Amino acid sequence: MKKTFLLQLLLAIAIMTTCYSCEDDEVTPVTTLEIQVTIPDELVEEEKEGLNVTLSSQSTNKTYTGVTDLNGYVQIVVNEGIYNLQVNSNMEYATSYLVGSIENLSVIGATQKESVDLMVSIVSNSWVLKELYFTGSRTPEDKSYYKDKYFELVNNSDVPLYADGISLCESDGGTYSDVYEWESIVSLNDAFVAGTVYTIPGDGDDYLIQPGESVILADLAINHTLENANSYDLSHADFEWYDEHKLDSDVPEVPNMIKNFSYSASIWTPHNRGFKSYVIFKAEGSMESFITNNTIEGQTASGIPKFRVKVPNDLILDAVEMSTPTSFTTKVLSSSLDAGWAHCGDEGTERYGKCVRRKVEKVVDGRKVYQDTNNSTNDFEATVTPMPGK
Numbered sequence: 001m002k003k004t005f006l007l008q009l010l011l012a013i014a015i016m017t018t019c020y021s022c023e024d025d026e027v028t029p030v031t032t033l034e035i036q037v038t039i040p041d042e043l044v045e046e047e048k049e050g051l052n053v054t055l056s057s058q059s060t061n062k063t064y065t066g067v068t069d070l071n072g073y074v075q076i077v078v079n080e081g082i083y084n085l086q087v088n089s090n091m092e093y094a095t096s097y098l099v100g101s102i103e104n105l106s107v108i109g110a111t112q113k114e115s116v117d118l119m120v121s122i123v124s125n126s127w128v129l130k131e132l133y134f135t136g137s138r139t140p141e142d143k144s145y146y147k148d149k150y151f152e153l154v155n156n157s158d159v160p161l162y163a164d165g166i167s168l169c170e171s172d173g174g175t176y177s178d179v180y181e182w183e184s185i186v187s188l189n190d191a192f193v194a195g196t197v198y199t200i201p202g203d204g205d206d207y208l209i210q211p212g213e214s215v216i217l218a219d220l221a222i223n224h225t226l227e228n229a230n231s232y233d234l235s236h237a238d239f240e241w242y243d244e245h246k247l248d249s250d251v252p253e254v255p256n257m258i259k260n261f262s263y264s265a266s267i268w269t270p271h272n273r274g275f276k277s278y279v280i281f282k283a284e285g286s287m288e289s290f291i292t293n294n295t296i297e298g299q300t301a302s303g304i305p306k307f308r309v310k311v312p313n314d315l316i317l318d319a320v321e322m323s324t325p326t327s328f329t330t331k332v333l334s335s336s337l338d339a340g341w342a343h344c345g346d347e348g349t350e351r352y353g354k355c356v357r358r359k360v361e362k363v364v365d366g367r368k369v370y371q372d373t374n375n376s377t378n379d380f381e382a383t384v385t386p387m388p389g390k
Contacts, residue, residue, distance in 0.1 A: 028079045034113045037072040037087055039098060040120055047089075048072030051098060051118075055083040058104070061325070080108050084328060087116050088339045088375050097121045097373055099339035103331055119189070121336045121374040126161055127280060128318040128372050130154040130214055133355035133386045134270035135344055137224075137231045146269050147249075148224040148231045150388060153280060153318075154214040154358075156370050163215050164202025165282050166317070168241075169194035172263065172308045173332040174275035175323040175341065180330050182308075185296055188334040191310040192279050192319070193296070196268050197261040198241045199287055207238075212367035216388055217241065219269065221254040230353055232386055243267040260287050261295075261309050273351070274344050277332050279319040281311050313337060320356075320376050340377025355386040 033055070039048055051068040055078055066074040068087075087100040100118040130153060136146040151168055155161045172195035173181055182193045200207065200215070209215060216237040224231035242248055242256040248267045250256065262268050270276065283290040294310045313334055321333045321341035328341060345351040358380055361371035371379045 029108075030077055031080055031107045031109055032111045033076050033078055033107055034111065035066070035068075035074050035076065035085075035087075035116060036113070037068055037100065037116045037118050039072065039118050043098070043120075047098065051087050051089050054086045055105075055107075056086075058082045058084065058328070078107055082106055085114070085116065086335075086339055086375070086377070087118060088121075088373070097123065097339075097375075099335045099374065101331065101335045101339060104329060119334075119336045121339065123372050123374055124156065124318050126155065126157050126317055127153050127163075127166060128156045128358060128370055129278065129280060129320050130370060131355050131357045131386060131388065132278060132320060132322070132342075133232075133388070134272060134274060134276075134322075135351045135354055136269075136272050137228060137353040139228045139230060145224075145228045145231060146272065147220045148218075148228070148234060149270050150216055150218040150234055150237060150386075151278070152214050152216050152388060154370060155209045155211055156372065158211050158364075158367075160208050160210050162202070162205055163200050163207040163209050163238075164204050165200060165287075166215075166280055167197050167199040167260070167283065167287070168217055168257070169198075169279050169281070169309075169311060170196045170268075170270060171277040171279075171332045173330070174271070175277065175321065175330055175332060176275045176327040177330050180332060182296075182298060185298060186310050188331065189313070189336065190334075191294075191312050192316060192333060192337070194261070194279070194309045194311055195263040195276075197287075197291065197309055197311075198257040198268075199260055200239055201255060201258055212369075214389060215239070217257065218254075220249055221251045232388055234388060236389055241268065258287065260291050263306070263308070273327075274322040274324055274342075274356075275327065277319070277321045277338075277341075279311060279333070279337070280317045281315045282317065283315065318372070319374075320380070322356075322376075336374070338374055338376050340375040340379075342376040342380040343382050345383040351383065353385070354383045356380045356382055357384050357387070 055064045066076040085102040089098040099121045100116040218234045218237035221237035223233040223235040319337035321338040342356045359371040
């Protein structure tokens with residue numbers, strides 16, 4: 001009798017568990033997404049074909065892909081949700097690519113139609129950002145160490161180039177924000193809004209860099225492994241950014257970059273989660289005039305005036321959009337500068353001591369040529385160990 005009762009009880013529990021499991025395994029509704037691309041007037045209709053379309057879910061790591069037909073049309077079946085959509089071409093058009101994007105695309109219902117306007121993205125034939133090390137490191141005592149950050153630029157051309165006058169900028173806005181706050185003042189398709197502008201010094205013929213050689217811009221140009229065993233040797237860095245503040249240190253033997261603008265009243269340190277994006281550019285004329293002519297005014301969330309610097313897109317040599325895998329919401333760079341975005345892991349501790357590094361496309365006579373399609377999603381390796389100068 002007891003055995004019969006026990007068997008009945010176990011059977012009832014199994015049935016209840018099965019029913020609850022059925023409720024938990026509800027099928028996510030799907031949508032047939034119909035995407036139509038439009039191309040600039042100067043291109044021929046045939047160039048609508050063969051464009052890669054990628055939809056990345058903001059809530060999962062799932063991606064969906066498709067390829068446009070002769071009419072620039074593709075149909076992709078996806079789960080309902082919020083997506084970032086990218087369109088880019090594999091085909092190269094004399095150092096340029098076709099790109100387009102839609103951020104925060106809400107996909108819902110049985111069918112949905114979307115149109116994507118494409119633009120021509122010009123690929124740099126000179127300088128590119130090779131490594132971006134913004135995360136900082138952790139000490140053996142598991143404390144934060146932020147003084148070892150650096151950016152490495154490389155002459156990606158086949159001729160010698162001067163590094164004099166190249167400026168490194170961090171974006172004012174972050175890709176984690178719900179909105180692009182400068183939209184009413186500056187169009188992404190026209191200019192980049194910078195919160196910092198640090199410039200390599202020189203008269204135009206002081207720092208000649210050979211093809212394939214790089215320039216390291218460091219926060220502090222010392223061998224950081226002497227202070228922190230988990231850090232890196234930057235004693236061979238070419239330049240420092242120095243803020244002339246009691247919290248900052250200076251290595252007299254290493255030239256300082258010129259601080260033309262910074263939102264920080266003390267010291268600037270790149271955002272260690274990778275929420276900010278970066279560009280390098282060369283101004284036309286003096287930097288003093290450039291800053292004066294391109295300073296813009298906005299407001300903080302509390303209504304306090306704030307000033308930033310806009311950098312026209314046509315002056316930008318290279319640009320890298322940054323985010324984290326679970327936080328990308330809003331672009332702060334035009335898709336013509338970067339159709340995708342790079343990352344250094346998520347917000348956990350795995351990002352510390354790691355960087356993003358540009359991929360090598362090919363080797364020509366011993367010189368590495370780095371991949372540059374103006375799509376950082378494809379062009380960069382994520383969360384890798386820094387190798388400054390190597």
